Every structure is written in C-alpha cells, then in structure tokens.
Amino acid sequence: xxxxxxxxxxxxxxxxxxxxxxxxxxxxxxxxxxxxxxxxxxxxxxxxxxxxxxxxxxxxxxxxxxxxxxxxxxxxxxxxxxxxxxxxxxxxxxxxxxxxxxxxxxxxxxxxxxxxxxxxxxxxxxxxxxxxxxxxxxxxxxxxxxxxxxxxxxxxxxxxxxxxxxxxxxxxxxxxxxxxxxxxxxxxxxxxxxxxxxxxxxxxxxxxxxxxxxxxxxxxxxxxxxxxxxxxxxxxxxxxxxxxxxxxxxxxxxxxxxxxxxxxxxxxxxxxxxxxxxxxxxxxxxxxxxxxxxxxxxxxxxxxxxxxxxxxxxxxxxxxxxxxxxxxxxxxxxxxxxxxxxxxxxxxxx
Numbered sequence: 001x002x003x004x005x006x007x008x009x010x011x012x013x014x015x016x017x018x019x020x021x022x023x024x025x026x027x028x029x030x031x032x033x034x035x036x037x038x039x040x041x042x043x044x045x046x047x048x049x050x051x052x053x054x055x056x057x058x059x060x061x062x063x064x065x066x067x068x069x070x071x072x073x074x075x076x077x078x079x080x081x082x083x084x085x086x087x088x089x090x091x092x093x094x095x096x097x098x099x100x101x102x103x104x105x106x107x108x109x110x111x112x113x114x115x116x117x118x119x120x121x122x123x124x125x126x127x128x129x130x131x132x133x134x135x136x137x138x139x140x141x142x143x144x145x146x147x148x149x150x151x152x153x154x155x156x157x158x159x160x161x162x163x164x165x166x167x168x169x170x171x172x173x174x175x176x177x178x179x180x181x182x183x184x185x186x187x188x189x190x191x192x193x194x195x196x197x198x199x200x201x202x203x204x205x206x207x208x209x210x211x212x213x214x215x216x217x218x219x220x221x222x223x224x225x226x227x228x229x230x231x232x233x234x235x236x237x238x239x240x241x242x243x244x245x246x247x248x249x250x251x252x253x254x255x256x257x258x259x260x261x262x263x264x265x266x267x268x269x270x271x272x273x274x275x276x277x278x279x280x281x282x283x284x285x286x287x288x289x290x291x292x293x294x295x296x297x298x299x300x301x302x303x304x305x306x307x308x309x310x311x312x313x314x315x316x317x318x319x320x321x322x323x324x325x326x327x328x329x330x331x332x333x334x335x336x337x338x339x340x341x342x343x344x345x346x347x348x349x350x
Contacts, residue, residue, distance in 0.1 A: 047093030181313035258294035
C-alpha cells in the first residue's frame with residue numbers, strides 16, 4: 001500500500017459520517033438556542049429587579065449608571081451591560097412575564113430582535129405574532145425591522161383568491177396566508193407610470209428585495225418563461241417555486257387596473273405549467289396577478305368562475321402606506337429621563 005492509495009472505506013462509512021455530522025450540527029444548534037434562552041431569562045430577571053427596586057425604593061438613572069459600570073467591571077467580556085441595555089431590560093420585563101419568556105417565541109429570539117419588538121410595537125399580541133413568524137422563518141434583525149416598518153400584519157393574507165374552493169384544506173389556508181395585498185415595490189425607484197416590462201426587469205435586478213417582499217419559501221425560477229402550446233409560443237412574466245407549498249407560482253404583472261380577462265389569461269398559463277412543467281408530486285400551480293389597482297368585487301366575481309387557483313393583489317411603486325413607526329430606537333437620554341420619572345412609555349404602535 002502506498003501513500004497515494006489510502007485504504008478503502010468500510011461499507012456504510014460515508015452514510016454514517018453524514019449522520020454524525022447532522023447530529024453535531026443539531027447539537028450545536030440546540031446549544032445555541034439554549035444559551036440564548038438563558039440569556040433572555042437573565043436579562044428579564046435583571047429588568048424585573050430594576051422595576052421592583054424602582055417601585056419600592058425610588059431608584060433613578062444614577063443607580064442604573066452605577067450598576068452598568070459595576071457589571072461591566074465584573075464581566076468585561078460581556079457586551080450587554082451598557083446603561084441603555086439595562087433600560088431595555090427593564091422594558092423587556094415590563095412587556096412579558098417570566099412564563100412567557102420561557103414558553104413563547106420571544107425567549108428564542110436574539111436580544112436585538114426583542115429590543116425591536118418592545119420599542120416598535122406596543123400591542124402585545126402583535127409582538128407575539130411577529131416574534132412567532134421571525135422564529136418560524138428565521139428572520140434576521142434587519143428583516144424583522146423591514147417587516148414591521150412595512151406593516152406586514154396588515155397586508156398578509158389580504159389578497160383576493162379562490163383558493164378555498166380550488167385547493168384542499170389545509171393547503172388552501174396556507175396558500176392564502178402566503179399572499180399579500182398590497183405588495184410594496186418602492187425599492188425599485190420607479191414612478192407610478194412605469195410599464196410592465198420596466199417593472200419586471202427592475203424586480204429581477206432587485207431579486208433579493210423582491211423575494212423578501214414575496215415572503216419566505218419563494219424561489220426564483222426565471223422571467224419570460226417560454227411555453228409552447230400546439231406550435232404557438234407564450235411567455236410567463238415571472239415563474240417561482242414555493243418550497244413550503246410545494247408548487248410553482250406564476251406571477252403576472254399588469255400596469256393597469258384589474259380586468260376579468262386577466263384572470264382568464266393567467267388560468268391558461270397555469271394549465272400549461274401544470275401540463276408541461278409541474279412534476280407528478282408537485283401541488284397544483286398557483287397564479288398571482290399583480291395589478292396597479294383593482295375593484296375587489298370585480299376580482300371576486302372574475303375568480304369565482306376560474307378553474308385554477310389564482311390570487312389578485314395590487315402593487316405600489318411609490319409608498320402609499322403611512323410611516324407609523326419610529327425610524328430609530330429611543331435615545332439613551334430619553335430612556336434615562338423616563339426612568340428617572342418612573343414612567344417608561346413605549347412608542348405608539350400602528
């Protein structure tokens with residue numbers, strides 16, 4: 001045996017190695033989640049102590065300054081003991097009970113995302129909704145901030161669809177929740193008079209932002225996807241595959257108001273995709289018709305007679321939604337002033 005000819009691997013070794021790697025990765029992930037949960041509980045307990053001592057002994061910002069200094073001296077390797085962070089711990093304890101930190105999604109989120117939730121949203125149920133989706137979809141802090149700023153909770157599941165009668169439950173409910181109305185394309189830098197092809201090309205150039213706006217699970221397949229039916233050529237604007245719905249999604253853009261004939265055209269495309277592209281184990285292809293504007297009743301009537309599952313939603317090239325949320329976190333000075341007064345009010349929620 002020479003150095004260039006290593007001994008043959010035992011039968012099954014490669015599969016065993018892959019299994020061990022998967023176990024190691026899973027164990028590391030569990031360790032990270034467990035460490036984060038303990039850190040969130042620690043921060044909650046510190047925040048609760050500040051609340052209790054402020055209530056019973058009238059503590060103000062000077063004591064918090066001293067506590068921050070002493071903790072940083074005792075634990076120089078830890079970065080979480082700034083005076084601002086101690087203020088956020090107080091707000092964290094005021095927002096949630098200890099049981100909620102242990103049982104709800106907020107205990108699984110990193111600290112930065114929890115700070116976003118308590119400073120951007122006053123409504124408790126809304127915080128929980130965003131926390132749960134952030135955990136489920138693996139949102140980063142930046143993504144969470146974008147979704148809150150863009151009022152995802154007001155748009156999710158609002159598209160007009162015929163999914164209830166065209167798709168089996170619970171697939172129909174999941175598909176319906178996947179679509180929004182309206183879709184915000186203000187990141188394209190286009191004016192309201194942009195043509196369909198301009199919008200399509202800009203969406204492909206900004207595909208990362210477009211996929212973020214579409215939501216978790218969308219994978220881009222291509223634009224102007226060619227279909228041939230009986231010798232005639234047809235081209236789909238945008239084709240996606242949804243990894244959770246396990247189906248293709250055909251997106252058609254219309255730089256006009258919705259018209260019933262738009263649904264008929266999309267219905268034809270869906271039939272062609274189901275016949276030519278869809279795999280036997282894929283779910284039925286879904287269509288999303290994005291229009292400049294729509295009459296909801298007209299759209300409902302049009303979809304009621306359509307065979308294939310289709311959703312209709314508006315898109316906005318120029319932001320029409322208000323900016324209801326603060327654009328930055330409270331300053332340290334604001335936090336200290338409110339703490340000194342014994343009153344920590346969170347920013348107004350939408």
